[in-house]
Amino acid sequence: xxxxxxxxxxxxxxxxxxxxxxxxxxxxxxxxxxxxxxxxxxxxxxxxxxxxxxxxxxxxxxxxxxxxxxxxxxxxxxxxxxxxxxxxxxxxxxxx
Numbered sequence: 001x002x003x004x005x006x007x008x009x010x011x012x013x014x015x016x017x018x019x020x021x022x023x024x025x026x027x028x029x030x031x032x033x034x035x036x037x038x039x040x041x042x043x044x045x046x047x048x049x050x051x052x053x054x055x056x057x058x059x060x061x062x063x064x065x066x067x068x069x070x071x072x073x074x075x076x077x078x079x080x081x082x083x084x085x086x087x088x089x090x091x092x093x094x095x096x
């Protein structure tokens with residue numbers, strides 16, 4: 001590694017505009033996804049995960065299967081709003 005006087009070894013390379021050292025997120029702002037709310041945050045928001053990314057969903061309860069729309073993405077989590085009930089996946093629901 002190249003030594004720079006007084007600053008120690010150089011750490012990384014220059015990144016141009018638009019380049020990020022963070023991996024691309026598995027969700028996009030404005031897109032809709034079906035999710036299961038797995039737990040509740042300290043602030044009372046529902047928590048879902050898509051490919052490991054935590055998504056906070058206000059007004060959701062643990063166990064809900066809902067359709068959400070991503071409203072914001074940050075480095076470590078995303079935020080979403082509920083747009084409807086999630087599609088049922090698996091065996092068909094039986095009507096009584």
